[in-house]
Amino acid sequence: MFLPSLDATDVAQASLKNSLTYLGSVLLKNTTVDSVKELIQQTGSTLFWTHASTVEEAVKLWDVGVWKVVFDISVYANVVQELAGIPEERIAVTSALENPLLDFNAVNLDTLVPASILTTDPSVKNKLNVGEAFLAAATTDRADGLYTTMVVDERNTALGLVYSSQESVKESIRLGQGVYQSRRHGLWHKGLTSGATQTLVRIDYDCDGDALRFIVKQHGAGFCHLNTRTCFGAETGLASLQQTLQSRKNSAPVGSYTARLFNDAKLLKSKIMEEAEELCDATEKDDIAWEAADLIYFALTKCVSAGVSIEDIEKNLDKKARKVTRRPGNAKPKWIEPTVAAPKPAPTPAPKPAPKKDGRIEMVTYSSNDISAEKRAKLLLRPIIDSSEISARVAPIMKDVRERGDAALKDLTAKFDRVNLEHATIKAPFNPKDMELDPLTKAAIDQAYDNIYKFHDAQMDRETLVVETMPGVVCSRFARPIEKVGLYVPGGTAILPSTTLMLGIPAKVAGCSEIVIATPPRADGTVVPEVLYVAHKVGASHVVLAGGAQAVAAMAYGTQTVPKVDKICGPGNQYVTAAKMVAQNDTSCLVSIDMPAGPSEVLVIADRTCKPSYVAADLLSQAEHGVDSQVVLVAVDLEDSILAAIEDAIHEQAIRLPRVDIIRESIPKSYTLRVNTIDEAVRFSNEYAPEHLILHIDNAARLIPDIQHAGSVFVGHYSPESMGDYASGTNHTLPTYGYSRMYSGVNTLTFVKHITSQELTAEGLDRLGDTVMRLAEIEGLDAHRNAVAIRVADIRK
Template identity: 55%
Template sequence: MSLSTPVLPILEKEDVNNKQLLSVMSRSAPLLIPFAQYDQVKSSLPRSLSYIVQFVSPVSIPDAADVLDAGAEAVSISANDASTILQEDSPALPFERVIVQIDPSTAISLPELAKKGLAGVHISLPEGLSLQDAKTGELVGQFVSSIEAKKTGRPVFVSASNATLPTVEDAAYLTSIGASLVIPTSKIDLPKDEKSTSAGKIDLIGALLASLKSDRQDGLFPTTVVASALGTSLGLVYSSQQSIRESILTGSAVYQSRTRGLWRKGESSGATQEVVRIRMDCDSDALEFTVRQKAGQEHIGFCHLTNREGCFGRTSGLALLESTLQSRLKSAPAGSYTARIFSDAALLEAKIREEASELVQAKDEDKQHVAFEMADLLYFTLARCVRAGVSLEDVERSLDAKAHKITRRKGDAKPQFINGNPAASSSDSKPLPSAPAPKSAAAVVEEDEGPIKMTSYRLENVSESERTDLMKRPSIKTEAVMELCRPILRSVKERGDEAVLELTTKFDRVKLNSPVVLPPFTSPAVLQKIKPEVKNAIDQAYNNIYAFHAAQKKVGGNVKASQAGIGGINTATGEEADDAVLEMETMPGVVCRRFARPIQSVGLYVPGGTAILPSTALMLGIPAQVARCPTIVLATPPRPDGSITPEVLYVAEKVGAKCILAAGGAQAVGAMAYGTKSVPKVDKIVGPGNQFVTAAKMIVQNDTDALVSIDMPAGPSEVLVIADGDADPEFVASDLLSQAEHGPDSQVVLVGIQLSDKQLAAIEAALDRQAHALPRCSVVRKAIEKSLTIVVPTREEALRWSNEYAPEHLIIQAKEPEALAKGVINAGSVFVGPWSPESCGDYASGTNHTLPTYGLARQYSGVSTSTFEKNITSQSLTAEGLKLLGPHVVHLAECEELEAHANAVRLRLKTLGIEMPPPHVKSA
């Protein structure tokens, strides 16, 4: 459906369950749905409803893409977001599916961007400016002109201030200048006639029809009636304002007879018409009714004279074929060919394969032959649909849904159909890496169902350039997201708690009185909300993680007693001191030491909101506790009721957090980085998060006003599994899926050592079966589509591939796994052997699950106790030590012409009776 409309209702929270309103909108105009209401209403949206989803800044690009994939005509985003997301050579969202929101501060600055092919613009008028003001006309006219609205049909939506009640006359005025009126649903009325409109409301249908005009003396509007499938023309009738109103309100076709008044189609014959959609033509003087016909007992068609489907004669082509097949399904003579097709599934399947093969083999230059074979294939495929009760309208609806998708699959053929060999195995084929398809609204038919399968390659068939391509992760548009985060961070930096609360209301949709929760975090009431088995699991995980991270403090090299009282092992008593100290005498009388000290204030970011993630709180809180950081701030988004998950509260109590910041996203990062009246400023921020959290962390670490460090950049979760022929296919598949379910951008790689076709097929079958049983199957499918299997000939090649890829998680399911693990150079964490699933490391084995992703395991380690410490060095020299070392220091200092450095040593040496030569004086 075109987005061009006289009126655009915006759905308000109280109307998400208003089925009458949604039904009316599905027949008459698009609907604007705020993203905050989208999840609640999306499952109940009528199939024929055209809708736009409105996002607040900063927009989540994955969320926007998901909304477009789900069927939204467009997304509406702020001008600030658009200026970063859309000004790239390869925009994150397709221009033609984006509407830009413009307020008074951006209204003059955006025409250039609007010319790039946007779906439309949405202008919010400043306070005090009426919809029919001359300034409104001038402002709106700029955008009508810049996007050529009257020529292209792209809309310019206009919202008045909240204090203004729009009128039907406002809608008519805006339509006359090429714009559309935005109306909150709370101000909408659906009266049976315009005189019955409730006070303080606007007649929606009156506003929709305000621009409709007739050039006939009787004031009627010519109306074409078309079938919902294939758009077949059924006839020409006339409509009036009242007949249109009744059709929109009831969903049953009502026309205006020039002799008999209102004509309620099927009222006497029973051959009714369900109204799917009503549209005006380009100059608003004619209508098109799209209808779904329902036959009566005696009358079956639209034409009341001939009782045929339409007034222009019988349908033809696919519409006629569908009608014939539907009739034959009910009454085909026994033994007839059509009856055999419907009753013999094997015959129908064979004929579809046969005709598809003949179509493929037909030569391009013989156009008649191609058409002949295509007609045969359509006959049998449509018979298949009719047998299953699937109509052409259903097929068209599926095509339209696919056309709305902006995320595309590679489009590679399934291995069994490559090279015309249905029996070919996956390992016999070598699909080449392909660049992602451009994100556009073009209709691309793609398969949504079917096997969930990784693309497989054999190393001997992969060139070096292809190898490089296979190693690449999907690009992350960090700069664009950073631009969205900067104003948020700036606001928190300047306005502190006030900004944090404001942004929490905006993004988390929770209104809080204070941004922080102070200890004690648990109470009997809180503990009662935690299942006993979950509490026990948290306690066990805490013990394991604590033990492993505490042991890390004892690792420091050659540990000796410290004469300077720094710490270490007291050799006299054998008792453990506070910290291990690296101490060595580099030469007689010169002792060097290295010792750790805790970072004084740390911020732990724990993703949350609707999720429950006590495991992340454990993984971050325990090493900070072991390091003895005096101030631990735990940040996590609040739940919809403003509370914090009980399990996270319990962990915060165990690790000794000083406070919990009830906020998420960039605003939480900003509050910890800069500090507020309620939130202590931290020296380091640690923890995973979405793209906005990551971007915000990267910004603040480079801001000298923040003076804060971070643990590491972050990307999507990933796993690489090394498996040989001895590996259990079910185990391998489960490990791959454990990461794939994190999100559609997760990376999953299988490196198979000498896997045969049969062994690889067993893993693929297990993966497909397990994936279809998962509740997040659709997410898994998207991740698996971007994942790969590489079969290598040797263990050494498997390690080479893994080390080059540098995975976040590396799982080894092969012979002598411990020996193979010794060759690992780059990985976040390694899971050795068949009984070491990655899930154990994620939760409770003792190692940390906050790990480097996106290939950063080449440079970064995962979170550990040392993440929360910094190391200090010291040196102690005796007089004898200075006698030995001092002269060398003097010579080096003088070489660098740093005489003060040399003098500090020379004076001491002189006291010890050693005279150094006078400093060399440069000649003029």
């Protein structure tokens, strides 16, 4: 066996680390237990060999996932008794000589090759190519010299049969991709034209060395030219279930039960607990298989929801299998059945009634003719938010990040998001493999990017404003970008490339020299590829792997790896908003914010020309955001039948939506206000000052001159709010809670500031000097007066 040896202390060998792990076993030299653990975490490989000088060190290495521990023969002779019980295949022995490594458990000698003489660069002639060294132990009886190659996925499911040559293997290792040898067309880079590329995981050969196995991560439609995942027909079992769940997570069918599970963590937890109990109670073979299938379905839904795959689970099983120490394995106390009668528990108070899961979903209706002035004023109010408690929770979080930096970010992310980070920040340039998208998603993001960029680019002030206020006095104003900006993108398990676009594009257009994006990491500590792809497109320098108040604090104060920014923009929950307000008011960090924020909201004005199903859909698109979403319909002289049709459509559409449980809470808190005229509707809207205003009326554009307060206006029957949220070109980061009275939504000018200048000639100073001196006298500022007087005296000599 060809066994490459990698020296962790040799910087020159670092570039070979990824390439060598494709070959499976690698002997690591000059490492520590912690550095080996970190490498296993990074690569997912549990095939590493490494040296140990004591049994205690060896046990620690086995337990973190090392396959073989290598002892010097002199050490091995002294500890062989202590190693009793350790499988022989987990131990290798080497002599003190500089000869190849000798594995006493193998039939043949393993050839040890130091990484210092290896290369993947075909142009380097004085070193051994990794691909050639790997194939030295392989054989082929084919006349054309090709190697039969089975391509499998990470779960060892066969995708297809191909052929490899020495050249294709070398190229595959160099690129970290699936590259094969076509018998007709030569070198074949899989997916180069179809987009169904492969990320290389490992290459090995069979027991006879005459067939290769490529283990890959398959992207796109699949391996087969018929756009199926395998060349052997449709997948079944766990692989098929995982594929279905991953598909439904991204685009769940309306009314899908699986989609409901993704959006209701409590329901999913209850189902996992329920099915686990039923599996434990089952006794017959068929019943056990049936209940186990149910439990696996719900458990895998939980995994997919958090971005965890079957492959991730299997990697953890492999790591656990490498351990040589074992815990007792006793159940936790709460799961142990008592052997004696337990005391009768004290009565617990009756729980609060849960939201109704059935019944009609409808809004409250008022008429402007029947309500008092006091009631009308109350309809204009938003729910009162007591920020004192939230601010009290936010303050220590921000203090912790300010004092401990990255260490606090990691600890807080582990506490709140249950994600253990190796690094708090990803720095550009980002790894292309982490930004890989399917063609449809990439095309959608690219088109949205183009529209948003075009609209925001048109907003940029590129001309200097020059005004001669009087002869000899010229005043100017010019724009300059805010140098460093921080953009907060909510997320966690959610995928929000749209918010990244809405914040990143105007910052890029404005010319900000440093763009820092903060977003909560997924369960595996990574950023969703859609967000990272947009971060790359807008030129972000860093992505901070954190959410909540800790992310805001990192950008406001700066850490060891997060640059301090001058302005923070972006939506978020109440903790994010509170943290932004705290940062803005802390003069020691000198940071500004885009705007305060409250729950998302929409106000719809509809007249008799409206289509009820459209109105209902627009109301629901806001209601699904959260239980505190604000949804208002202003009905202009609507007949009872039209209003009834809208109410029916709200219920019928809502019950088919995955987030119906949220809507059941938000819609009853919302209301319809019946008014008599368009003027009355506009007047109410201006007083309410909504985040989103949708005009479902005849000739809607005529109302635009009358709209005084709104974050964004959607004009006419074919302008749903969703278009502005994603791709029409306008921005979706908008003022809520009535703040559209005094704030604009995020735009290009959010990321610039304006500087003024003035230039006076001697004539201009002479003409204006007496005015300035007099005003300075009135205010008692003699030094100001003197700065003018001394010059005027020279001019008038």
